[in-house]
Amino acid sequence: MIPPITASRHNPHKQTLASICFALLVLLFRPLHAQTIDDGIMLADKTLCAGALYTHDSWDHYWEGNLERVNGNIGTITTQSITMAANYGVTSWFDAIVNVPYIWTNASKGVLHGQAGFQDLTLAAKFKAISIPVKQFGALRGIAVLSGTLPMTNYTPDLQPLSLGANSKTISGRTTLNFLGKRGLYVNGTAAYTFRGNVTLDRPYYFTNNQLYLSNEVAMPNQFNFGTSVGYRKNNLEIVGDYSQQQTRGGGDIRPQDTPFVSNRTNFSKAGATFKIPVPKLRNIQYWLLYSNTFQGRNVGQANTITTGLMYTLSFEKRAKP
Numbered sequence: 395m396i397p398p399i400t401a402s403r404h405n406p407h408k409q410t411l412a413s414i415c416f417a418l419l420v421l422l423f424r425p426l427h428a429q430t431i432d433d434g435i436m437l438a439d440k441t442l443c444a445g446a447l448y449t450h451d452s453w454d455h456y457w458e459g460n461l462e463r464v465n466g467n468i469g470t471i472t473t474q475s476i477t478m479a480a481n482y483g484v485t486s487w488f489d490a491i492v493n494v495p496y497i498w499t500n501a502s503k504g505v506l507h508g509q510a511g512f513q514d515l516t517l518a519a520k521f522k523a524i525s526i527p528v529k530q531f532g533a534l535r536g537i538a539v540l541s542g543t544l545p546m547t548n549y550t551p552d553l554q555p556l557s558l559g560a561n562s563k564t565i566s567g568r569t570t571l572n573f574l575g576k577r578g579l580y581v582n583g584t585a586a587y588t589f590r591g592n593v594t595l596d597r598p599y600y601f602t603n604n605q606l607y608l609s610n611e612v613a614m615p616n617q618f619n620f621g622t623s624v625g626y627r628k629n630n631l632e633i634v635g636d637y638s639q640q641q642t643r644g645g646g647d648i649r650p651q652d653t654p655f656v657s658n659r660t661n662f663s664k665a666g667a668t669f670k671i672p673v674p675k676l677r678n679i680q681y682w683l684l685y686s687n688t689f690q691g692r693n694v695g696q697a698n699t700i701t702t703g704l705m706y707t708l709s710f711e712k713r714a715k716p
Contacts, residue, residue: 434584449475473499542566549561583622668684
């Protein structure tokens with residue numbers, strides 16, 4: 395979940411339209427090979443992959459510790475975002491990635507105001523450590539990723555579950571093993587450990603995990619996550635099913651009849667599917683549709699999440715003159 399200070403009213407529809415128009419500007423470049431932080435795909439040398447993704451996440455049931463419940467005071471919590479994503483293939487073995495999300499939240503009931511604003515800038519360096527041919531069947535890749543996040547605004551982390559996020563600086567190490575068969579078989583496994591920096595509240599005390607702290611600084615527990623995906627990927631068409639888990643190394647539970655706290659233990663299991671489809675007659679542009687459901691968790695919402703958008707490529711490699 396991507397769970398700022400008075401309520402803000404922005405027009406997300408104009409931003410969505412602008413993002414889509416921006417993605418449609420480039421029409422005549424080499425075929426797209428879009429990739430993300432947690433897959434085993436690398437961009438070609440001197441190639442830019444960029445675009446805009448819209449995400450809609452909503453839930454009305456959630457887990458208070460291990461207890462599944464609803465809360466009529468907040469109704470349905472909805473988090474929406476537009477993320478501008480750019481990946482650049484510096485070399486054939488090194489990609490640089492940047493993501494910039496703008497987020498807005500809303501509760502369907504009660505007196506809590508939704509928040510809106512830029513969340514956390516993500517920067518990542520992705521390295522192809524190994525690439526081993528597997529006879530005539532395909533290739534096995536080993537990928538290493540070093541990534542980090544920096545809050546882009548001084549949003550408050552103390553209005554969960556309507557805060558934009560945790561407002562914590564993070565650094566993460568990830569390893570990924572990927573097999574891509576010549577006939578399209580795609581198998582991916584990935585795991586990451588994230589170190590999270592302390593966050594500061596706008597109050598001089600807080601109570602969590604059955605303890606009162608006379609401080610405005612909150613120690614954030616680190617997190618471990620892993621996932622696997624299996625499907626088909628060939629000729630810019632990708633159809634994949636996936637499963638992932640997050641495990642938080644510490645933190646307390648939501649207190650009965652209370653709101654979530656920024657350092658709560660947030661564990662979850664998700665399952666979903668990804669569809670990446672080339673746009674007809676514009677094969678350099680790829681349409682993304684992703685769905686996931688949080689079917690098990692601790693101190694998180696039982697969320698349904700849909701992501702959709704367009705990605706495109708632009709090659710800066712000089713072609714030889716005839």
